[in-house]
Amino acid sequence: MTTPSHEPADYSCPFCLLQVGVVSEHNQPSDVVATTELALARISPKWWPANPGAALVIPREHHENVYDLPRATGHAVWDLVQQVAVAMRTAYACDGISVRQHNEPAGGQDVWHLHVHVFPRYDGDRLYERDLEARWVAADDRARYARVLAAELDRLRDHP
Numbered sequence: 001m002t003t004p005s006h007e008p009a010d011y012s013c014p015f016c017l018l019q020v021g022v023v024s025e026h027n028q029p030s031d032v033v034a035t036t037e038l039a040l041a042r043i044s045p046k047w048w049p050a051n052p053g054a055a056l057v058i059p060r061e062h063h064e065n066v067y068d069l070p071r072a073t074g075h076a077v078w079d080l081v082q083q084v085a086v087a088m089r090t091a092y093a094c095d096g097i098s099v100r101q102h103n104e105p106a107g108g109q110d111v112w113h114l115h116v117h118v119f120p121r122y123d124g125d126r127l128y129e130r131d132l133e134a135r136w137v138a139a140d141d142r143a144r145y146a147r148v149l150a151a152e153l154d155r156l157r158d159h160p
Helices: 014-019 071-091 139-158
Strands: 032-035 039-043 055-059 096-100 116-121
Touching: 014 039, 032 071, 032 139, 039 071, 039 139, 055 071, 071 096, 071 116, 071 139
Parallel strands: none
Antiparallel strands: 032 039, 039 055, 055 116, 096 116
16 A cells, blocks of 8 residues: 655655664664664653653654555564563563554654553553644664663563
């Protein structure tokens, strides 16, 4: 299925830039917690008030949305989503995990490279009621969560 692209002609993809070493306030090498041949996991630069340390899992190749995502890449992304969710549950001692992915403007997509959000959840956190309260987070704050999550991912990989 080929769908119309919503990506602007002059779009500079933040996820592609991160992978080629272009750093910015919202893209730091320390944000990355895991990489595979086809997917990458990083701490999100934007957090919701009661859900710090949220992660994004991204295909390494640029794919705008889920519609034309190659099957092998989709499997790699979701395998890494599961690994991040399992590690996050332990590393953050959260009560649960939520996963979401958006396609096209009507679906809430605002970054034109497919990505899956992995949120730590806590009883009463009201994540879905607080969308307008999301804020950009400093690199140092992200790095603290990245170290904890990456260490747990490594531990699980070494001792499944």
